Amino acid sequence: MAAEWRHAIEITEMPGNGVTECVVEGRIIALFKLEGEFRAIDGICPHQGGSLGKGSLHGCVVRCPWHGWEYDINSGQHQSIPTVCVNTFETRIVDNNIEVRLS
Numbered sequence: 001m002a003a004e005w006r007h008a009i010e011i012t013e014m015p016g017n018g019v020t021e022c023v024v025e026g027r028i029i030a031l032f033k034l035e036g037e038f039r040a041i042d043g044i045c046p047h048q049g050g051s052l053g054k055g056s057l058h059g060c061v062v063r064c065p066w067h068g069w070e071y072d073i074n075s076g077q078h079q080s081i082p083t084v085c086v087n088t089f090e091t092r093i094v095d096n097n098i099e100v101r102l103s
């Protein structure tokens, strides 16, 4: 299936800490605002299903709220386990909306 752009949230819905969760086409997506740009990754931690969109952001690294696994929000790469990586998605702004490109 071709990747398609989908509405995620309005820009104004992004909280001040730059971390949030949304559901796009039935998928849970973690959205981040970092240095004025938006990033999107799979919102479910591969460890035990924690919500990465409810984690804490430390530079470009999100820490899962459940047990502290950390992922680079640019690459999806786990910070200490090379074989663990979450999907990343392109983002774009259309009018006042953040859209993600689902694959």
Ligand code: FES
Binding pocket: 045, 046, 047, 048, 049, 050, 064, 065, 066, 067, 068, 069
């Ligand atoms: S569920 Fe994310 S670290 Fe355990």
